[in-house]
Amino acid sequence: xxxxxxxxxxxxxxxxxxxxxxxxxxxxxxxxxxxxxxxxxxxxxxxxxxxxxxxxxxxxxxxxxxxxxxxxxxxxxxxxxxxxxxxxxxxxxxxxxxxxxxxxxxxxxxxxxx
Amino acid sequence: xxxxxxxxxxxxxxxxxxxxxxxxxxxxxxxxxxxxxxxxxxxxxxxxxxxxxxxxxxxxxxxxxxxxxxxxxxxxxxxxxxxxxxxxxxxxxxxxxxxxxxxxxxxxxxxxx
Numbered sequence: 001x002x003x004x005x006x007x008x009x010x011x012x013x014x015x016x017x018x019x020x021x022x023x024x025x026x027x028x029x030x031x032x033x034x035x036x037x038x039x040x041x042x043x044x045x046x047x048x049x050x051x052x053x054x055x056x057x058x059x060x061x062x063x064x065x066x067x068x069x070x071x072x073x074x075x076x077x078x079x080x081x082x083x084x085x086x087x088x089x090x091x092x093x094x095x096x097x098x099x100x101x102x103x104x105x106x107x108x109x110x111x112x113x114x
Numbered sequence: 115x116x117x118x119x120x121x122x123x124x125x126x127x128x129x130x131x132x133x134x135x136x137x138x139x140x141x142x143x144x145x146x147x148x149x150x151x152x153x154x155x156x157x158x159x160x161x162x163x164x165x166x167x168x169x170x171x172x173x174x175x176x177x178x179x180x181x182x183x184x185x186x187x188x189x190x191x192x193x194x195x196x197x198x199x200x201x202x203x204x205x206x207x208x209x210x211x212x213x214x215x216x217x218x219x220x221x222x223x224x225x226x227x
Contacts, residue, residue, distance in 0.1 A: 031213040033213075033214075035217075041116075043158070045216075050213070091157055091158070093157070095213045097213065100163060101148075101163065102160055102163070105150075106157050107156055108156075
């Protein structure tokens with residue numbers, strides 16, 4: 001398996017533009033997570049899907065953020081409109097039940113909003 | 115509110131010496147703990163875990179200790195190697211939350227050759 005695949009690796013956009021981050025989880029995993037890494041808060045959970053259904057989106061900072069998981073092999077995180085304070089590294093992770101090794105993370109998308 | 119805390123943002127250790135990374139948690143319901151290691155420009159990768167029924171788990175140079183009464187866990191790396199230089203995150207979960215883990219803010223370890 002190629003692991004969790006995120007795209008793009010880097011994204012630079014202007015303030016006010018829409019940004020879409022993409023994630024392909026590991027085949028067979030039933031949970032998918034979107035995290036944001038910041039210096040102040042470390043790895044901050046944004047939203048969590050189980051069997052394609054959003055379970056906990058309390059970490060989504062504002063209505064500008066939305067996430068979808070239309071099927072078991074794809075998820076998107078969208079920011080519209082983007083703001084400079086959204087600049088961070090966004091990670092997607094997947095897992096199978098309460099596996100002993102926790103999550104498998106993707107390599108992340110570094111978002112810069114100028 | 116941060117339920118898992120890593121109060122040391124950074125740590126420097128000489129090669130060959132012991133590295134001790136600490137993690138505190140507030141939720142007594144946590145029953146499973148993980149450490150992740152993260153290199154720059156990569157996602158975190160699983161390093162070692164411990165269940166609350168144990169107080170120690172060892173894997174090669176890495177040992178995790180759990181003190182439930184103090185709500186504290188630590189990761190010991192002996193001997194430390196330059197390749198261990200990375201950011202280390204601890205994470206915790208409790209039953210009936212599906213797969214959700216709560217992460218600390220990370221400790222950046224630098225092993226000096």
